[in-house]
Amino acid sequence: MSVKSLVTIVCLLSAGIISGCSNEPKPAKISREEAAIEADKKKLDDMNHQYARIPDERILEDHNPNTPLYTELKGRYKEHLKKLQKDVAATGAQFVVVIINNGAGHNPALSNLYGNPYIVSTCKELGIECVDLSPVIAQQDPYVVSQTPRDGHWSKKGAAFLASQLAPIIRSHSNAKSTVTYKDSERPETFGDLPPNDDEVLDGGKDMPYHVQANAQGCRMTHDIKFPKTKQHVLFLGGSQLYSPYLDNEFIAVTLLEKQFPNAELINTAAIASTIDDYVSLFEEKAKYCEPDLVIVQTNGGDITDFFFTNRNHLSRILKPRMPSAIEDNYYSTYLK
Amino acid sequence: MLFNTTDFGIFFCIVLVIYWLAWKWRIVQHIILLVASGYFYYRFHYSLPIYLYCMISVGFAFGLIIDVQADATKRKTALTFGICILGLGLTYIKYSGLILGNIHGLDQWQASVLHILTPIGISYFTFSSIGYITDVYRRTIEPEKNFITYATYISYFPHILSGPIPSAAKILPQFRKNFVPTFEQIEQSLGEIVWGLFKKMVVADNVVLTVNYVFSHYQDLNGSSLFLGVTLFSLYLYADFSGYSEIAMGASRLLGIELTKNFRMPFFSRNPSEFWRRWHTSLRKWFLDYIYMPMGGKKVSTLKYIMLILFIFSFSGLWHGANYTFVCWGFLNGLYFVPYILTGKLTRYKEPASPGRILPTASDFLKILLTFNLVTITRVFFRSPNIYVAGDFFSKIFSKTLFDVPLHVVTTNLLYCMPMLIIEWIQREKDYVLEAKKLNIIIRILIFGLVIASICYFHKTRNNSEYYYFKF
Numbered sequence: 001m002s003v004k005s006l007v008t009i010v011c012l013l014s015a016g017i018i019s020g021c022s023n024e025p026k027p028a029k030i031s032r033e034e035a036a037i038e039a040d041k042k043k044l045d046d047m048n049h050q051y052a053r054i055p056d057e058r059i060l061e062d063h064n065p066n067t068p069l070y071t072e073l074k075g076r077y078k079e080h081l082k083k084l085q086k087d088v089a090a091t092g093a094q095f096v097v098v099i100i101n102n103g104a105g106h107n108p109a110l111s112n113l114y115g116n117p118y119i120v121s122t123c124k125e126l127g128i129e130c131v132d133l134s135p136v137i138a139q140q141d142p143y144v145v146s147q148t149p150r151d152g153h154w155s156k157k158g159a160a161f162l163a164s165q166l167a168p169i170i171r172s173h174s175n176a177k178s179t180v181t182y183k184d185s186e187r188p189e190t191f192g193d194l195p196p197n198d199d200e201v202l203d204g205g206k207d208m209p210y211h212v213q214a215n216a217q218g219c220r221m222t223h224d225i226k227f228p229k230t231k232q233h234v235l236f237l238g239g240s241q242l243y244s245p246y247l248d249n250e251f252i253a254v255t256l257l258e259k260q261f262p263n264a265e266l267i268n269t270a271a272i273a274s275t276i277d278d279y280v281s282l283f284e285e286k287a288k289y290c291e292p293d294l295v296i297v298q299t300n301g302g303d304i305t306d307f308f309f310t311n312r313n314h315l316s317r318i319l320k321p322r323m324p325s326a327i328e329d330n331y332y333s334t335y336l337k
Numbered sequence: 338m339l340f341n342t343t344d345f346g347i348f349f350c351i352v353l354v355i356y357w358l359a360w361k362w363r364i365v366q367h368i369i370l371l372v373a374s375g376y377f378y379y380r381f382h383y384s385l386p387i388y389l390y391c392m393i394s395v396g397f398a399f400g401l402i403i404d405v406q407a408d409a410t411k412r413k414t415a416l417t418f419g420i421c422i423l424g425l426g427l428t429y430i431k432y433s434g435l436i437l438g439n440i441h442g443l444d445q446w447q448a449s450v451l452h453i454l455t456p457i458g459i460s461y462f463t464f465s466s467i468g469y470i471t472d473v474y475r476r477t478i479e480p481e482k483n484f485i486t487y488a489t490y491i492s493y494f495p496h497i498l499s500g501p502i503p504s505a506a507k508i509l510p511q512f513r514k515n516f517v518p519t520f521e522q523i524e525q526s527l528g529e530i531v532w533g534l535f536k537k538m539v540v541a542d543n544v545v546l547t548v549n550y551v552f553s554h555y556q557d558l559n560g561s562s563l564f565l566g567v568t569l570f571s572l573y574l575y576a577d578f579s580g581y582s583e584i585a586m587g588a589s590r591l592l593g594i595e596l597t598k599n600f601r602m603p604f605f606s607r608n609p610s611e612f613w614r615r616w617h618t619s620l621r622k623w624f625l626d627y628i629y630m631p632m633g634g635k636k637v638s639t640l641k642y643i644m645l646i647l648f649i650f651s652f653s654g655l656w657h658g659a660n661y662t663f664v665c666w667g668f669l670n671g672l673y674f675v676p677y678i679l680t681g682k683l684t685r686y687k688e689p690a691s692p693g694r695i696l697p698t699a700s701d702f703l704k705i706l707l708t709f710n711l712v713t714i715t716r717v718f719f720r721s722p723n724i725y726v727a728g729d730f731f732s733k734i735f736s737k738t739l740f741d742v743p744l745h746v747v748t749t750n751l752l753y754c755m756p757m758l759i760i761e762w763i764q765r766e767k768d769y770v771l772e773a774k775k776l777n778i779i780i781r782i783l784i785f786g787l788v789i790a791s792i793c794y795f796h797k798t799r800n801n802s803e804y805y806y807f808k809f
Binding site: 199200201202203207208209210211248250 | 546554557744746
């Protein structure tokens, strides 16, 4: 084999590798804000390498909801709930918290066992309407309402059951009306975090493919929301219980509710792994601009343990590193031992 | 260790360098390949090489035993005995479920007591071993006297998982010769590897979720989406399996072994016979050499010939798995031959469709379309978990919703397959898809770069799925 041959082969390979792997040219100059965001992302990556996620249930494994750590997490939850309440109130919309967890038919997870009663009492304390669906969910057969044993999220029947539980809440707020409107120029392009006009099949790594469609505004729905609004707008903020992985759009609870409420626009901004601090930032940044008259927030006790700093660093929609508090740092070190 | 992973890339580069450094010593090269293949196979499960080396020992021993028998009856007995032993593992592991599952009371026992790990690629190396001892019996080849050479041949990592099923007469002698690659061979190897990666990582990995979705949600979809979904599955299967085979061929050529070309652009075939001469050709050749020809081939009456075709195809279905769906798939594909045989129109095309033309002739186009759809529709059996689901799937396809608007996600995924089909159509008369000998070296480099760039850009890491044919 000649030298020419060797050189050609090296060229063939390197040309491909270079052209293939360097297709994202770096801008010559980046602004100070962009630089700060990049620095945050880098720091977040470093922190996530340093601090792995720990299972939520470990935080409550000694069945004590009054540990300093859990008390601190509850405090953060309350703080964010209060913030969301205030943000929603500023728009004149009505605000309902609904506790939905995947505890059908069996003992609830520790995070729900201790977290759900705390959410109920906190809502009461803050004067927020709260509907706790966990007792009625517990009465359901998990093999019917969820995809057990492959996954704990809703089955088609489960989504229909959930829709039947949410319908009375929407109905009872049919007169809700916000006081704020926005100019088109103020409105962001999206209200939710899904890729706009997404139309793809996902399987969550569980070999359970499902069809996800998002509208142009990044919400899990198949039509766009038009302005000025002609119908009551009901905004859903939620995590996977409302997003419903492993179900096609047409079978999820919010789509089923759309058929029951033709005179309301149901806006589904739910996304996997979202929690209350995500709802706060999403509402402030994007969702409030869809001019909701009623805001329904899905939560459960898992949202409290989600405030542990490693969870936030790994899952939050805001890519900003959270440093551990002294209590968290101490807990993390103990956990590692 | 999948072919399209960094792990394999590193592994292969290391093996290649060490292998080339030892080019003067063939036996050292064999030892390198043997160790590398053992390691490659071990990476799937630590216990798998044990089974493999047992099979290799049995095959090697029977090769020698058959050869020393002077008496024809004894040779035949030794061959039969060898085939039985070699086939025992495959029959037991793959087919005991089908056999015992039908016997009341034994199905549970089989499931609980006899369940063991299925060695990946078992069908391939079992057929290779059976082919080898049969060739020795027929005196087509001399038996291999060196155990290391034989073990290297059977366990050779480019073909052990999903073929091509080697023909001993063609492949084994190559292990005995020294080899220095030419520039053309290296360019062809790289071309095949890059195109194989493109098919796997850009086409197959992107459409696999939609294919899975269509088959798991068929009850919720309309007929047109299901029809296009099966079409997508057909294209996916081709991209996945032929992509694998091309990487295997390219990698193997760099090691001096020219494997059997497993796919020759089958989707441009003009009748089922041509399709099967272009699809999984190594398996076809195996059936041809070891079943079809001994049973008479074409030298029998028309009725017997038809029966033989139906038997071979049903049997090849069974090779894919112990499920009646595979038998139906094979039978239906065999059935397609009947009208062609009866009307005498089973043309044996020697050249690709519409040679020298950019677009196919109308006649070729219609024939290609018919053949593609005939073969594609049988994939419902190939993919369905049982006959009832397949029946249900067919009834959903051929319903009044067949002409409804199909699901957008299915049609967009079909678009992912189009560049592959168009490029292969343009290059259908070449030895390999990226062949461009007449073009300047710079342009050839750019073409390679473009394909590699598209692999980097379009590949979805989260869909890094296993090759479909590993399960066979």
